[in-house]
Amino acid sequence: METFKIVHNRKNTRSVKWDLVKELFSSEDVLPMWVADMDFQAPEAVNQALMERAKHGIYGYTVIDSDVKDAIVNWNERRHNWKIKSDWLSFSPGVVTTLHMAIQALTEPEDSILIQTPVYTPFYKVIEAHNRKVIKNPLILEDNKYKIDFVDFEDKLKTGIKAFILCSPHNPVGRVWTKDELEEMARLCEKHDVLIFSDEIHGDLSFPNQHHIPIASISEEIAQRTVTFMAPSKTFNLAGLQASYAVTSNKELRDKLDKQLLNQGFHGLNIMGNTAIEAAYNYGEEWLDGLRAIIESNYYFVKEQLEKHSDLKVIQAEGTYLAWIDCSSLGLDSDGLKTFFSKEAKVGLNAGIDYGVEGKYFMRMNIACPHETLEEGVNRIIEAIHNR
Structure with a gap:
């Protein structure tokens, strides 16, 4: 193009x-x-939608309506074969923001949180900012490709890990985790009663012959212990519009997350972020x-x-x-x-x-x-x- x-x-x-x-x-x-x-x-569809919205010239309080939510639901079903419901959605300016909220809402000070290193820098900062402990499960570089050390993964979970932050696809090593890898991580988290915070902001950006699988789509049991963080920002280059969402099917977890978002003053998305999500997901394929x-x-x-x-x-x-x-x-x-x-x-x-x-x-x-x-x-x- x-x-x-x-x-x-x-x-x-x-x-x-x-x-x-x-x-x-x-x-x-x-x-x-x-x-x-x-x-x-x-x-172009996103740029046109933003310009049309700007022509109206009035930028009052706005709602995230069913059109925006339906665009998200339909996108995830079309692109990732993941059937979600609109009432599972929570909104914030960014994935890292929501991760801050999830850690505060769903873990306690001094809890241990697992990450797979080397990994996206804010993971460390988000954990440490709220007085939680960083526990590492280093990835293994073998034949010029990274893989998961599952023995170490389970050994770490056995120590009393509260939550695991999954980076899927992985930043910076570029892995798109296979179904087998995701299922094994999920199985072990279920076995040791560990929450999964899955950062899937790069989920739309697998190479053409690769397929991203949301870990929460693997089974209902895994979905019940997972909060998935997504956004159109990386996919369509919209980071400056500050629009992201989390998907949580477990109502108890979602209610705690939403309460934390409200307590921190997050009430929704800005007008342009709202507009961009709908246009990108409906017309950006x-x-x-x-x-x-x-x-x-x-x-x-x-x-x-x-x-x-x-x-x-x-x-x-x-x-x-x-x-x-x-x-x-x-x-x-x-x-x-x-x-x-x-x-x-x-x-x-x-x-x-x-x-x-x-x-x-x-x-x-x-x-x-x-x-x-x-x-x-x-x-x-x-x-x-x-x-x-």
């Missing part, structure tokens, strides 16, 4: 990704390929299918080029738009890697150490950009390695 070839100038738009380059990387000539938003415009093909193509371009022209290894991925790069061949520690990529390669990536000590020799690259931008970033890295 032609829309994914256009290079948009995002500077001076208050973009975190582009307008904080000098502040974060100490130089304005660094190419930002870090924070997880895309350099693509949202689907063709755009998304085109995007997924572009992301897969971008991923294999990065993998082939870096592995052909350097000793870097790009970990095998099945989804997300984030490439996880093994930089151990450079012989640098985590600080050295940050310096090399920002000062020498002039490419702004996420430091792997930020996802846990298991990522100290890795960097994360955002590949959701036009090929022209991607090629420039890859060439800068290759040239810098050759000039060392």
Whole structure:
């Protein structure tokens, strides 16, 4: 699709990704390929819906009506074969916000919460912010692909884990968990009476031949102990509109979560977030299918080029738009890697150490950009390695 070839100038738009380059990387000539938003415009249907809403010119209090909820319900059934009900939905500005609320509502201070490292940085911060204990189940890197250490997983659950935060698909390693893997995690959580907080914000972004399975869709028993966090923000590049939702079929858990949201002053979504969810889920499917093909193509371009022209290894991925790069061949520690990529390669990536000590020799690259931008970033890295 032609829309994914256009290079948009995002500077001076208050973009975190582009307008904080000098502040974060100490130089304005660094190419930002870090924070997880895309350099693509949202689907035209979404932009048109937002402009039509703006034409009305009145931005009063708004409700999340049945049209918005039905769009969410229908999307999950079409895309993920998951039949949910509209009254299972809770809304907030973002997945991390809702995760904060769930931890406060459904766990107690000093409770232990399990995560699979290396993993999305806010997981650590959310757990620690509310005086809960971080327990790690490190993933195993084998044959250039990550897998779950189920022996360690169960050993950790046996210690009295209250909740497990699942990242599915996994950020930053790019795994789309198989049905067998999900069923085994679910079985063990049920066996040891552990709640599942499932971050599935990248669920729509599996590669074309992969299929994301919501863990709560596996069985009614698992659904009863699961809170699933989702949003159109990663899927359609709508993070700035601050619209996300949680799916909880267990009424007791959902009531506690909703009460916590209300206690913190969250009463719904803003007008534009409301509008965008409905338009994206009703009319964004063709755009998304085109995007997924572009992301897969971008991923294999990065993998082939870096592995052909350097000793870097790009970990095998099945989804997300984030490439996880093994930089151990450079012989640098985590600080050295940050310096090399920002000062020498002039490419702004996420430091792997930020996802846990298991990522100290890795960097994360955002590949959701036009090929022209991607090629420039890859060439800068290759040239810098050759000039060392």
